[in-house]
Structure formats: structure tokens, C-alpha cells
Amino acid sequence: MRIGELAERTGVSVRALRYYEEQGLLTAERSESGQRHYGDTAVDRVRMIQQLYAAGISSASILEMLPCMVTGLATPEVLAKLHGHRSSVVKQLDELRETLLRLDTVIAGASATFESGVPKPCPHV
Amino acid sequence: MRIGELAERTGVSVRALRYYEEQGLLTAERSESGQRHYGDTAVDRVRMIQQLYAAGISSASILEMLPCMVTGLATPEVLAKLHGHRSSVVKQLDELRETLLRLDTVIAGASATFESGVPKPCPHV
DNA sequence: TAGAAACCTGACATTAACGTCAGAGGCAGG
DNA sequence: CCTGCCTCTGACGTTAATGTCAGGTTTCTA
Incomplete structure (x- = not known):
């Protein structure tokens, strides 16, 4: 899906999603023309990020924790x-x-x- | 007491205390030369302000609530x-x-x- | 009665997670 | 092909609660 759909499905703004990428919290495939494309797992990823933000955890800390949040390792x-x-x-x-x-x-x-x-x-x- | 002592007793910076006053959250008597002087109740007041801040309540909201927080009315x-x-x-x-x-x-x-x-x-x- | 320490006002700097805008390119329908 | 919507990058704006600095006065202490 493209960024607009991800934004709609997560309730997060397009700007915020680009910001997450900028912070290294979210990655995206790029089409030939440079447009971002996300898999379905991105939805969960974004929700997790939001939850951690809600707990007052900074993006830098989330960056350290995120890979392991997914795998449990x-x-x-x-x-x-x-x-x-x-x-x-x-x-x-x-x-x-x-x-x-x-x-x-x-x-x-x-x-x-x-x-x-x-x-x-x-x-x- | 003067502002430095209040800062020390509450663990809040001098700058923050002046900011509280600027926002109308904290008042002080002024000496002839313009220095702030606080009564002992100021300590509790500051702690209450901090607690409300910690709850994510803005200074504007605190300003509305504060008088009544003290009296219960x-x-x-x-x-x-x-x-x-x-x-x-x-x-x-x-x-x-x-x-x-x-x-x-x-x-x-x-x-x-x-x-x-x-x-x-x-x-x- | 110095000099240090605390205080004053005013103003600009900071941080985080975005919002918003500008200018330009991409994509689907009619 | 044109129109409208989506997307891109880049950059400046926002907000709240302070930090910090400058330049000057006041208060305490030796």
C-alpha cells in the first residue's frame, strides 16, 4: 500500500509516517518513481510506535528497542x-x-x- | 523565603518558578527592591503544579483549576x-x-x- | 566596605513530534 | 491529453516548559 492508505489505516498523518522513516523507525520499499510502498506488517509497526510514544518513550529509545519488540529477542x-x-x-x-x-x-x-x-x-x- | 530557597525546597528551577508566576499559577509578595518573597504554602502550591503537569495538564488548564484545588469549591x-x-x-x-x-x-x-x-x-x- | 552570591528583567535558544506550505512530479479516469 | 488527486523533497512554523545569557541591582558575608 502507499503512504496515504497506511496513514488512513493507522490514523496517523502522512507527515508523521515520513517522520518515523526519518527517525529510522519505519522503512519502505520505493517504487521506480520514488514512491513509498508498505507491506501489511507496517500497520502493526506503526501502532506499536504510537503505543510507545504514548508511554512517553522517545523515538531514539524506540529505535533501539523496536527490532526486538517484534521478535522478542x-x-x-x-x-x-x-x-x-x-x-x-x-x-x-x-x-x-x-x-x-x-x-x-x-x-x-x-x-x-x-x-x-x-x-x-x-x-x- | 526567596526564590532560590523555594527552588531548592521544591526541586524546581528558579526559571520555572518565574514561569509559573508569568502564567498566573504562583504569586509572590515583592520586597521594596522588587525581590519575590514566598510563604510556606508556596511549597505545596509548586508541588501541586508539578503534579498536574505530570498528568499532562496544561498551564492554562491548571490556571482555571488551581484556586479550586486549594479550597475544594x-x-x-x-x-x-x-x-x-x-x-x-x-x-x-x-x-x-x-x-x-x-x-x-x-x-x-x-x-x-x-x-x-x-x-x-x-x-x- | 568590598566582593561574592543571589536576584531582577528581557530576550533568544531548545526539544520533540509533528503541521503546513511550496514547487514539482506521478498516476488513474474520462 | 487533461484534470484531479496522490506523492515527493525541503524547509520553515508550532507549542510548552523550560535553559541560558546579558547586563544590571540587591543582599549577605568576611
């Missing part, structure tokens, strides 16, 4: 990187949970204010 | 915003959990490779 160095990223993801999870608790506390307090029939303006601090 | 509009941010935090949590699972799968596979005594180079995809 890794060098010791890559394995160490993976553990490192796992830690940071766990840390992010903890922080997010804490933030969620705080948000819930605030929301509960604010909601109670309204339910009590006493809508007060937001006071200045 | 909110206008209906702010309450709606809070719910919106709650949703996005929950979504982030889900995505992170999914990513963690994927990472664990890969790590498990890679670790097994080593434990089996067959360290293989990372193959090309």
Missing part, C-alpha cells in the same frame, strides 16, 4: 533499556494514580458543594 | 473541566497499563532467551 543492553523504561512507566503510573486521587478529592468536594444547594463562586487564594 | 464550568481532565487522566492510565503489559511481554520473552542459555543477537526485522 534482545541483547543484554536492550534488555536493560527495556527494564529502565518499564521502571519509568511504572513511575508514571504511580504519579498518575496519585493525581487521579487528588482530582477525585477536589471533584467530590466541589460536587458536594452543589448538592448542598449552596453554589458558591470560586474563591480567590 | 468550584463553579459548574470548572467542575466540568475537572471531569474532563479526570477522563483524560483515566485514559492515560489505561494506555500506560496496556503499554506496560506489552513491555512485560517483550521483557519476559527476552529474559527467557537468556535464561535458556542461548544468548542471541538482536535480529534484524
Whole structure:
């Protein structure tokens, strides 16, 4: 498939796909005229990239990890990187949970204010 | 306390603190000569700001929410915003959990490779 | 009362993952 | 062949939260 179709099937912009290639995260066959052509596996590849991005992992790190993400095999160095990223993801999870608790506390307090029939303006601090 | 001490106590740079003030997230008394002076509550305030940043909430949104984060009171509009941010935090949590699972799968596979005594180079995809 | 250390404002630099535009070539239908 | 849509490269724009530097004032310390 060509780049437009890949973009549509993954929900990622054409620009982003070219950027991935630029970063070495995604490769493409080229037609005689220079147009990119992708196999079906590219769809999964792009989705994986997106997922790692969503975890706050940089393209440089993804580049190191990606080949092994596909096969499940890794060098010791890559394995160490993976553990490192796992830690940071766990840390992010903890922080997010804490933030969620705080948000819930605030929301509960604010909601109670309204339910009590006493809508007060937001006071200045 | 002055800005340097606040920076040290919160682990945030002086530049960042001035930026928070610029964004309206943090206020300071000014001495005769114009130097910022903070009360002890500023420490908590800064930590809260950092936590919200960590949740991917923009400074503009924080600005809307912050007064009410302190008092637990909110206008209906702010309450709606809070719910919106709650949703996005929950979504982030889900995505992170999914990513963690994927990472664990890969790590498990890679670790097994080593434990089996067959360290293989990372193959090309 | 120096001189160092901390502070001030203002402004330009940085980073990442794209968006957007320009100018040009490629491809399928009518 | 023409039209319209897709694609190409290259390059500059964007955003957010700072970093960094310059040039000047204030505050602490010896």
C-alpha cells in the first residue's frame, strides 16, 4: 500500500509516517518513481510506535528497542533499556494514580458543594 | 523565603518558578527592591503544579483549576473541566497499563532467551 | 566596605513530534 | 491529453516548559 492508505489505516498523518522513516523507525520499499510502498506488517509497526510514544518513550529509545519488540529477542543492553523504561512507566503510573486521587478529592468536594444547594463562586487564594 | 530557597525546597528551577508566576499559577509578595518573597504554602502550591503537569495538564488548564484545588469549591464550568481532565487522566492510565503489559511481554520473552542459555543477537526485522 | 552570591528583567535558544506550505512530479479516469 | 488527486523533497512554523545569557541591582558575608 502507499503512504496515504497506511496513514488512513493507522490514523496517523502522512507527515508523521515520513517522520518515523526519518527517525529510522519505519522503512519502505520505493517504487521506480520514488514512491513509498508498505507491506501489511507496517500497520502493526506503526501502532506499536504510537503505543510507545504514548508511554512517553522517545523515538531514539524506540529505535533501539523496536527490532526486538517484534521478535522478542534482545541483547543484554536492550534488555536493560527495556527494564529502565518499564521502571519509568511504572513511575508514571504511580504519579498518575496519585493525581487521579487528588482530582477525585477536589471533584467530590466541589460536587458536594452543589448538592448542598449552596453554589458558591470560586474563591480567590 | 526567596526564590532560590523555594527552588531548592521544591526541586524546581528558579526559571520555572518565574514561569509559573508569568502564567498566573504562583504569586509572590515583592520586597521594596522588587525581590519575590514566598510563604510556606508556596511549597505545596509548586508541588501541586508539578503534579498536574505530570498528568499532562496544561498551564492554562491548571490556571482555571488551581484556586479550586486549594479550597475544594468550584463553579459548574470548572467542575466540568475537572471531569474532563479526570477522563483524560483515566485514559492515560489505561494506555500506560496496556503499554506496560506489552513491555512485560517483550521483557519476559527476552529474559527467557537468556535464561535458556542461548544468548542471541538482536535480529534484524 | 568590598566582593561574592543571589536576584531582577528581557530576550533568544531548545526539544520533540509533528503541521503546513511550496514547487514539482506521478498516476488513474474520462 | 487533461484534470484531479496522490506523492515527493525541503524547509520553515508550532507549542510548552523550560535553559541560558546579558547586563544590571540587591543582599549577605568576611
